[in-house]
Ligand SMILES: [Zn+2]
Ligand SMILES: [Zn+2]
Ligand SMILES: [Zn+2]
């Protein structure tokens with residue numbers, strides 16, 4: 265700025281040279297007299313004079329910080345003075361006063377010929393570390409450590425993360441059985457061992473086989489066997505319960521499977537000599553027979569035994585016929601001798617209903633069957649429900 269402000273008045277002065285002779289003496293109208301220039305003999309210069317200045321001569325040298333001054337003269341005695349701008353410092357190269365370290369800034373300075381000194385910080389370099397080196401290896405479970413060192417001796421440490429276990433394959437240490445768990449294990453390179461359980465397999469049962477059949481009242485049993493370990497498991501088979509068939513006239517309520525009975529037969533419904541209204545069975549009286557065997561003896565020569573007496577009812581229309589059958593053996597026998605017996609039929613009140621003779625005409629030690637038939641009995645519906653047979657020796 266100062267240079268341009270200097271140049272402008274110089275140019276203006278030169279313009280004035282042409283106007284010098286014709287101009288009025290009034291200073292205030294001359295731009296050249298403003299500010300930086302002063303004209304000593306302005307009042308005395310004749311209006312027609314044109315200044316002719318000498319070269320500028322330095323009166324005071326400018327320094328780095330202080331402006332200098334120069335002047336020039338006209339033959340008329342007119343003097344112009346002008347400032348010379350301060351030069352500003354001219355510094356030399358920066359020189360290091362104190363080296364920067366990794367952590368501390370350094371300092372540098374530079375000098376001007378005037379003795380002015382500038383100082384400036386040199387930034388700390390920061391550490392310059394070498395490569396990381398392992399101080400302690402990491403293991404499966406423990407962190408290791410590594411470190412690096414700066415040229416300044418500063419040391420940094422850093423953990424090396426534990427690697428974690430590196431296990432091998434699982435191997436069976438103990439096989440599982442049907443009922444017991446097994447175990448398998450795996451081992452890390454560091455020796456660490458892990459175990460885990462193998463579930464029990466459970467039995468592999470085959471088909472059930474019946475050991476004891478259940479019946480109506482008692483439970484049965486069945487078993488099945490594990491094909492791997494041979495273990496047998498038993499289970500009960502529930503009793504089936506009776507399979508009842510309802511009572512009939514002649515049979516009580518009866519299980520068709522086991523024959524077990526419950527209660528008694530219903531008995532026929534109806535009168536002797538008629539048919540049961542329930543089952544249609546012809547209704548006969550019950551018969552009480554003499555106890556056998558019956559030994560008989562006619563003197564020393566004729567004797568025998570009635571082994572058995574049985575009876576049978578036959579029906580001819582409304583007529584009921586009772587047939588008695590005798591099974592007889594003669595133990596002594598005189599040829600021509602006839603053994604005779606009287607067979608009596610009583611009702612339940614002891615009244616004789618009928619009687620018949622029976623004769624045995626057999627050889628010695630022969631066994632024979634003889635029978636007699638009661639066909640003329642009056643079947644009283646109340647008294648003939650029970651018949652009794654008696655046998656009487658005649659000779
Ligand atoms: Zn002059
Ligand atoms: Zn200086
Ligand atoms: Zn360092």
Ligand SMILES: [Zn+2]
Pocket residue numbers: 404405428429430452453454455456
């Ligand atoms: Zn490990």
Ligand SMILES: [Zn+2]
Pocket residue numbers: 442443466467468490491492493494495
């Ligand atoms: Zn098993």
Ligand SMILES: [Zn+2]
Pocket residue numbers: 480481505506507519520521522523524
């Ligand atoms: Zn039964």
Ligand SMILES: [Zn+2]
Pocket residue numbers: 513514531532533540541542543544545
């Ligand atoms: Zn009946």
